[in-house]
Amino acid sequence: MKKIIASVLFVAMSFTGFSQIKTPQPSPTSKIEQMVGLTNMTLEYSRPSMRGRVIFGDLVPYNKLWRLGANANTKISFNTDVTIGDSKVKAGEYAVFATPGKDSWEVVFYSDTSNWGTPQKWDDSKVVAKAKAEVYKMPVKIETFTMTFDDLTNNSAILGILWEDVYVGVKIDVPTESIVSASIEKTMNGPGAGDYYSAAVYYLQEGKDINQAKEWIDKSIEMAGDKAPFWQLRQQSLIYAKAGDKKGAIAAAKKSLSGAEAAGNADYVKMNKDSLKEWGAM
Template identity: 75%
Template sequence: MKKLLLILFVFAVSMNVNAQIETPAPSPFAKMEQKVGLTDVTLEYSRPNMRGRTIFGDLVPYDKVWRTGANARTKITFSDDVAVNGQTLKAGTYAIFTKPGKQSWEVYFYTDYNGGGTPQEWDDSKVAAKVTAEVYPMPMQIETFTMTFDDLTSSSATIGILWSDVYVGVKFDVPTDKAVSASIDKVMKGPSAGDYYAAAVYYLQEGKDINQAKTWIDKAIAMAGDKAPFWQLRQQSLIYAKAGDKKGAIAAAKKSLAAAEAAGNDDYVKMNKDSLKEWGGM
């Protein structure tokens, strides 16, 4: 009996192993990544085929919400805030649902992007943006459901939806000019106090030109003025000491000590006192 059970077990296991045959997905998954201006956009969707079927008005009914593809919900991800028909889509991921019509489609960017198919209960509060897009008839049949990024410019692109003899496009705008303008303004204004401070501390820690570090830390402290924090003043004292300017090191350490005491930072109070004793300032 035990021998018979063992044989049946081995047979069942072998059948299960033999069943592990990999076959092509009927609606293959696709992932597209596109840089639009300075914004990263990622589109993930599955691609069903026509297979001789009538698509719109039959397989995909008119005037009903459609998942826009197959399998899991079609998802689009923006690395920055974008605008769709004057509506702001915050940076993040959205499901794309559509409601096909003969002359136009409703296109929805839905915040609940997990799961497959359309939501069992549609929630209008989860519609981050809604666009009406015109239907353009295609001069040929598109066998496989396709989504594209079309009409790329430095500040916009169009999400294309193609299947059967239909093309629908949804334009979105990205904040390229705002980002570039801000970058230009920052560069043209020159390094910030934080930039000078970071460069000075790096030179100190890496044993590079200490006089250059001294110049940079002085600029950082001057730009901060009376609001120079105790940790920056501490680094200034260390740079001065390394440069052989003991008098300047003591003066900076005393300022750092006073600021640290006012802030209640005992660690910096102790470090400054220890340095002042070492440099003969106390």
């Protein structure tokens, strides 16, 4: 009897010892943070690998809800409201699931993020958005399941999903324009030189009312006076050029060039000289 008890204790101690050994996760977790316009997106998911297996149509069946990765829910969060497909999605955290098909996937954003894998009981009322994503075949195979934020603009990003030889992408639109417009409207009640400058440059970059941009950049430079920095004068020259005022653009570029040379900034010296040559002033 003593021998049996001793053997049991030895086995128990052996298992206890092994449980303290650290080994790599077969599907390691990943966390990505991405700023899209003025919206912060955070993605958390687990990353299984192929390991010689056929993935889509086998390990991951077609036309069946998939957890989109491994282990706990894949989760995505937004700090502003966003638009996915035709759905407005409130700021918050959501689980992401997918139903893969040969030619397209359905990607679902779900308000309950507490599940391990897919929910035991699906609740349609918790679906906040659905998006159809076309399947693109890749010329190489991706060994490890990968999610990305692709094709970033001020107003949108593509949530990319890659594994085996498949890529699908879901567009997420963000409300940058409305946030900036509201900020501009609020700030213009008592703006400073920096506020006028930021608003003018935004209008230039987004192809908005260039005459309004010109008015704002002029106010910014006027308020700064002799202390207007060369990089702001550079933007003034570009706005004038876009507005069709070549004479004003050349004058601003010459001031920017002078300031850049005094500051020893070779990049701005070159950019201003290139623009002056383009506008026939050098």
